[in-house]
Structures are given as C-alpha cells and as structure tokens.
Amino acid sequence: MADSPGRNRRSRRRLRYSYGPYHDGPDPLAPPFDVRAAMDDIGRDVMEGSSPRQALQELLRRGMKGRRGLDDLTRQVWQRRRDLQRDNRLDGTLQQVRELLERALDAERDVLGRQDTDDARFREMQLDALPSDTGGAVRELDSYDWQSSDAREAYQEIRDLLGRELLDQRFAGMKQAMQDATPEDVEAIREMLDDLNELLAAHARGQDTQQQFSEFMAKHGQYFPENPQNTDELIDLLAARAAAAQRMLNSMTPEQRDELAELAQQAFGDPRLAQSLGRLDAQLQGLRPGEDWSGSGRFRGDNPLGMGEATRAMEELGRLDALAEQLAQSYPGARMEDIDLDALDATLGEQARVDARALVELERELQRQGLFERAADGSLRLSPKALRRLGESALRDVVDRIGGRRGERETRRSGAAGEATGATRPWAFGDTEAWNVPRTLLNAELRKAGGDPRDLDVTDVEIVETEQRTRAAVALLVDTSWSMVAEGRWVPMKRTALALHQLISTRFRGDDLALITFGRHAQTVELGQLIGLEGAYAQGTNLHHALLLAGRHLRRHPDAMPVVLVVTDGEPTAHLEPGGEAYFDYPPSPYTVRATIGEIDKLTGMQAAFTFFVLGDDPRLAAFMDDVARRCGGRVVAPDLDGLGAEVVADYLRTRR
Incomplete structure (x- = not known):
C-alpha cells in the first residue's frame, strides 16, 4: 500500500542531522597555516640576529602549530632508511x-x-x-x-x-x-x-x-x-x-x-x-x-632479499635519499616546490603530505604577500609590509599588557585630546569615540535596500576620528652595547621599538620618530635596520653621541613637543671627541660624564621631556640615572624585560596627554 502524504511528512520530521569533528584523515576545512603567527616567528628570529632567509628556513624546519616541520619529516625519512637497512640483507x-x-x-x-x-x-x-x-x-x-x-x-x-x-x-x-x-x-x-x-x-x-x-x-x-x-x-x-x-x-x-x-x-x-x-x-x-x-x-638484517627485491630496496634507498635532500633544502637554489609530495605520501603517509604541502603554501603565500624583498646587495630582507605586521603584533602585546595592568581595554583613539578631524571610520570593539549618526543611518538604509530587513546592525556604525592637537618629535635612544645581547635584552629592545613605531605611524601620524642606536658610536637607523641589527662585541655606551643625534632630530621640528626616551643597561662609558673619534673608558671618565650631562642640559633647554628606562640592577647605573633625572626633570623607570615595551608606550602616551 502506498504511503500517505501525512505519513511522509511525519517521516521527514523524524530526520535529524548531527555534526561532529572530522575523523577520516586531516581536517579538510582546517586552515593550512597562520601567516600572522609565521611572521611573528620569523620576526623573532630576525630580531635575535638571523637573516630573513635564515629565519624563514628555520620556520620551515621547525614547523608550526599542528604542522610538522621539515626536520621532523626528514627524521622520519632517515628512520625509514635505517629500518630498511637494519632489517634486510642482500x-x-x-x-x-x-x-x-x-x-x-x-x-x-x-x-x-x-x-x-x-x-x-x-x-x-x-x-x-x-x-x-x-x-x-x-x-x-x-x-x-x-x-x-x-x-x-x-x-x-x-x-x-x-x-x-x-x-x-x-x-x-x-x-x-x-x-x-x-x-x-x-x-x-x-x-x-x-x-x-x-x-x-x-x-x-x-x-x-x-x-x-x-x-x-x-x-x-x-x-x-x-x-x-x-x-x-x-x-x-x-x-x-x-x-x-x-x-x-x-x-x-x-x-x-x-x-x-x-x-x-x-x-x-x-x-x-x-x-x-x-x-x-x-x-x-x-x-x-x-x-x-x-x-x-x-644491509645488516636477518631478512634475506632476492636480487629483484634487493634492487627494489636500493631503488627505495635512492628515493629516500632524494626525499631527504629535498626536505633538507641545503643545496643551492633549493625551493619548497622541489619536494616530491607523491613520494612523501608513499613513504610517510597522507598526513606527511598534508604537512609538507602546508609548508610549501606558506612559503609561497609569504612571498605572494610581499613580506620579503631583495636588498641592493641581493640579500633578502623584511619588506615594509612585514615590518608593519610585526609592529602590529608587538603593539597588540603591549596594549594587552597595559590593559591588564590598568584594567583598560585596547583603545583606537587617534588623539588624546579628542579633536575631530572630519573623517569617520567603522566602529571596532573597544572604541569610545562618538558615533557619526548620519553616516551610521545611511549605512543601515543602504544595507536594508540590499534586502537585509534588520533596522540597525553593529556593522553600520561609524565613529568620528579624532587627533591630538599638538605634534611631538620623539627620539627613542636604544643601547646596543654587548651587554644588551649577553643579558637577553636584545629582542625586548627591538620589540619595544617596533611597538612604538607602529603606534606613532598608525595612531599619531603627525608625530615624527627617530630611532637612534648607541654602542661605541651612535647612529640614526630605519626600523628595518634596527630589526635586522646583529649583536656585535664592542665596548662602549656612547649616550653622548646618541643625545647629539637626538638634538639634531628635535631641532628639525621646532613646532613639535620634544620627547626623549632612553633605554639602556649601563652607565655612559664613551663620548664623541671633537674630531669624531669615540673615547672609551671604564669606570666612566669624568670627561664622558661631563660631555653627556652637557648634551642633556642642551635638550633640557629645549624643554624636552626625558624618560630613562633602566634595565638590570646595577646600583651605579640607578644612582647615575636618578641624578640625571632630577637635573633634567625627567623620570626613571626600571621595568622588567617583559614589561619594557608596555612601559615605553605608556610613558609616550602619558607625555602626549
């Protein structure tokens, strides 16, 4: 007898669908890689002294979360090779x-x-x-x-x-x-x-x-x-x-x-x-x-192989050697595309193929997004886009730390005084600026005209952009003497510079930041130069030379509020002679101290706001910086390494307010 329509409807109502995790092999919907996390890893290695090419290769060797790297895959290939030789004889x-x-x-x-x-x-x-x-x-x-x-x-x-x-x-x-x-x-x-x-x-x-x-x-x-x-x-x-x-x-x-x-x-x-x-x-x-x-x-095993089987075993050894060479990427002109994914699948299984393909796609995506560029000498370096990515990450970490310390959310204010610029932008979580009501309502009407029946959605909201009424000329002076490397302060110093540079270039675009490094000599550097700077053994902490360069930068912006931020872990032990040579002495020579204080007095006369970030627990350095701060009306902050970036950024924001 045929089913009635009512019975069919009841059967359909009993149909149920259940959803759960994918179990049959690798999840086909899982993201193959995280470009932002990859750039964070590469940036950390570059800041520790690796070249961008070395940092990229190290990332591919190490792998990423949930994905084995080339080292693990190579190790499995060699284990397969050892098993083949250990178990058989010819x-x-x-x-x-x-x-x-x-x-x-x-x-x-x-x-x-x-x-x-x-x-x-x-x-x-x-x-x-x-x-x-x-x-x-x-x-x-x-x-x-x-x-x-x-x-x-x-x-x-x-x-x-x-x-x-x-x-x-x-x-x-x-x-x-x-x-x-x-x-x-x-x-x-x-x-x-x-x-x-x-x-x-x-x-x-x-x-x-x-x-x-x-x-x-x-x-x-x-x-x-x-x-x-x-x-x-x-x-x-x-x-x-x-x-x-x-x-x-x-x-x-x-x-x-x-x-x-x-x-x-x-x-x-x-x-x-x-x-x-x-x-x-x-x-x-x-x-x-x-x-x-x-x-x-x-071959030294117990399983005897016939001539044909032994030949196939030698062929497999050849394939394993070729695969290991491809995974090692150690030959001139090596590329991830060289890896034979079919051979890897046949040797180590489907998951190995998935992991290797993710690494291949990661390298291709990093290059497609323009995160690396060729320098004039042919070497690979981080592009401005990559530096912005690293700066965003560093600033996000700093803001999270500031928020955790003060109980504040991350804010996206373009200016502390809140003066409207006439521009608007979409609202984002944490924003406290006023809504631009006309723009918000217009967005809602345009969305409804497209068929969305909702009256108002959070994506419709636009807020008023604000900016600081005054400009600042900022000089960040970072100590690059050998003690910064030896004591593990090298990477925190670079991440601090990244975070401050990102904040100023995105939130305080009217401000002008100069990055100045000082060891035996001082120099003004671009962000990419600082990030790629390798630690070198050189005696001398030439704060005097750094202050000279800072003064030159501040005088180029006479209408801006002068801000000087100094990050150091040692007393000034060198100064610049009139002829341009660096004079070094330890303990600090009275001539070095006198020359350094003289430059601080000149900048104080320009009404520069000083903050000294003192790393380590050297009592002589602490006493010296306390005296200098009292002389110039500045502040002394003694952060731990994890909090250095948060302290520098917070102090900059405090000074701007």
Whole structure:
C-alpha cells in the first residue's frame, strides 16, 4: 500500500542531522597555516640576529602549530632508511641457490649410495671434487648427468631462479611472469633484449626514430607495464633500475659479487641472457651517466632479499635519499616546490603530505604577500609590509599588557585630546569615540535596500576620528652595547621599538620618530635596520653621541613637543671627541660624564621631556640615572624585560596627554 502524504511528512520530521569533528584523515576545512603567527616567528628570529632567509628556513624546519616541520619529516625519512637497512640483507638469492644446490647434491648422493657400481663411485668422486664456491659448483654441474630426478629438478630450479632474478632486477613483474617459463618464453626474452640493445645503440648514434620505438613497443610492450612514450622515457626507466642493481652489487662483498657473476651465466641454462643484460647495462650507463652507478648501502638484517627485491630496496634507498635532500633544502637554489609530495605520501603517509604541502603554501603565500624583498646587495630582507605586521603584533602585546595592568581595554583613539578631524571610520570593539549618526543611518538604509530587513546592525556604525592637537618629535635612544645581547635584552629592545613605531605611524601620524642606536658610536637607523641589527662585541655606551643625534632630530621640528626616551643597561662609558673619534673608558671618565650631562642640559633647554628606562640592577647605573633625572626633570623607570615595551608606550602616551 502506498504511503500517505501525512505519513511522509511525519517521516521527514523524524530526520535529524548531527555534526561532529572530522575523523577520516586531516581536517579538510582546517586552515593550512597562520601567516600572522609565521611572521611573528620569523620576526623573532630576525630580531635575535638571523637573516630573513635564515629565519624563514628555520620556520620551515621547525614547523608550526599542528604542522610538522621539515626536520621532523626528514627524521622520519632517515628512520625509514635505517629500518630498511637494519632489517634486510642482500644475499637472498645466493642463500636460495645454496639451499637448492645442497638439496640436489643430497638427493644425488642418496641415489648413488644405493648403487653398487664403479660409475656410482666415480660420480661420487665428481661431486666431492666440486669447487667450494657456489658459483663454481653450479658451473661444473652444467654437464653433469643427474641420476636423481629430484636432484635434476632442484638443479633446474637453480637455473630458473637465476633467470627470473636477473630479469626481475631490470623489468617490473618479470619474476612472476617467468614463474613457469618454457624454452619459447626464454627465447622471446632473449629476442626482446637483442631488439632493445639495437634500439639503444641506434639512439646513441642519433639514428633511432619514433617509428622504430613504436615498432619495438608493439612487439615487446608487454614487458614494459610503465608504458613509456618514447625512447628517452624508456631509457630513463631502465637506467634507474640498472643503476639500482649496480648499487646492490656494490653493497655486497667481493666474494658475493664474484659468485653472482658466475651464477648469472647459468640463468635459464643459457649464458647469452647474461651477456645481453651486460651489454644493456653498459649502454644504459653510457646513455645516463648522471645516474648513481657507484653508490652502495650497508644491509645488516636477518631478512634475506632476492636480487629483484634487493634492487627494489636500493631503488627505495635512492628515493629516500632524494626525499631527504629535498626536505633538507641545503643545496643551492633549493625551493619548497622541489619536494616530491607523491613520494612523501608513499613513504610517510597522507598526513606527511598534508604537512609538507602546508609548508610549501606558506612559503609561497609569504612571498605572494610581499613580506620579503631583495636588498641592493641581493640579500633578502623584511619588506615594509612585514615590518608593519610585526609592529602590529608587538603593539597588540603591549596594549594587552597595559590593559591588564590598568584594567583598560585596547583603545583606537587617534588623539588624546579628542579633536575631530572630519573623517569617520567603522566602529571596532573597544572604541569610545562618538558615533557619526548620519553616516551610521545611511549605512543601515543602504544595507536594508540590499534586502537585509534588520533596522540597525553593529556593522553600520561609524565613529568620528579624532587627533591630538599638538605634534611631538620623539627620539627613542636604544643601547646596543654587548651587554644588551649577553643579558637577553636584545629582542625586548627591538620589540619595544617596533611597538612604538607602529603606534606613532598608525595612531599619531603627525608625530615624527627617530630611532637612534648607541654602542661605541651612535647612529640614526630605519626600523628595518634596527630589526635586522646583529649583536656585535664592542665596548662602549656612547649616550653622548646618541643625545647629539637626538638634538639634531628635535631641532628639525621646532613646532613639535620634544620627547626623549632612553633605554639602556649601563652607565655612559664613551663620548664623541671633537674630531669624531669615540673615547672609551671604564669606570666612566669624568670627561664622558661631563660631555653627556652637557648634551642633556642642551635638550633640557629645549624643554624636552626625558624618560630613562633602566634595565638590570646595577646600583651605579640607578644612582647615575636618578641624578640625571632630577637635573633634567625627567623620570626613571626600571621595568622588567617583559614589561619594557608596555612601559615605553605608556610613558609616550602619558607625555602626549
């Protein structure tokens, strides 16, 4: 009976959908990487003294949250390589031949022992006189007339095994195809090898044609399931296998190599097969000399591998070595795009592919967004956009710390006095400026006209931009003497400069900031120069020279409020002589102290607002700065390293107010 409409409606009402975490492999909706977090990591390394290129490479090696880096992936590749060599050995074919030979001789001796004839005794003497090495014994038995059918069958199995193994070294799937080979099958293989050698010889002379290749594949294509499309592809395929076979031989002892060489003459009972393969190997080595024909590997496990299996193991070692080299990125011109993701997936699994692809996309995205640029000397450096990103991060950390200390939210005021500029901007969380009502209502009407029925939404709100009524000329003087590096104050100093630069360039655009570093000498630097500055061992804290440069900056802005912020961890121990040389002495020379105080007095005469941020717990430095602050009417702040940026920014805002 057909379902009624009412019953169908009730069934539909019972349908329920449930949502949960994705379990079948990596989450396809998860973000592959966080560019902002990546830039924070790179910026931290650059500020610690790495070049941008080194910092990027270190990030890729280390990885990011939830994503393994190149080091972890490389470590897994090498572990796979060690396991392959630790668990296997290469003499599996020799071991099988020895076992078959022993079985054949035991069976033959058993039959001869039951025969009371001179011929039987003579045959026993023949068997006793066989060479001690396996290859020589198999060769001597080539013309022996076996009395035991079991022995004859075991000896024939040796020949078939050698033929299959030789072919399996060079042609995929040949061992299984030749499992029950007939003399006709062996003759077909020998004919294929002759035609293949003729094709390669013609190619070496430059006389082969696509038609010749097509005729060869039409006749012998069943032996090449990889389906090469031309002679070069065929050579590439065969040369890779032949080189792996040669590396396998190189990994064996000289005695084992000699045994295999002699045994190869007995493959399928026809020495012409080994001769054809030898000619093939020689041609391939001449056509592809760039393959690794001389490498080797040490296998020391308990699992014996046949010649074909051992060759495939050597091929896998080659793939693992190539993958490790790609992941190491240590060769000239290395790029993340070089990593073979398919090989990585086959070796370590899908998650490894996902992690590596995320790193590839991260490097590409960092370059696409223009976060790096080339300097005049060809080196890589952080772009202004990258410095802004780092500044935003540093300022956000500082504001969070200020807010946590004072119980305030982050504010986005453009000026402390709150004078309207005539411009508006969208409201953001934490803003306290007045709404621009006309703009807000207009936004709401435009949104409703687009089909949204809501009367008012938070995205409609625009606020009035304000600005500070006065300008400031700010000089941030940062100590770059060796003690700043040795005591772990290098990165906090740079992050402080980043945060202050970001604040002034985005919130107080009318202000003018000069960044001045001082060690044995002082210099005015751009933000990128300061961020990339490497710590160097140099004695001297030349505050005098830094104050000279600060005064030059302040005098260029006579209509601005002068602000001088000094970050240091040592007394001034150097000053600039009239000739431009730096004079250093410790303890501080009276001449150095006098010259430094003289510059402070000059800036005090310009009504500069001083704040000294004293790092460390040196009592001599604290006493000196207290005296200087009383002299110039400034402030002394002794922050911990984590709070340095917050103290400098907060002091700047206090001074502006």
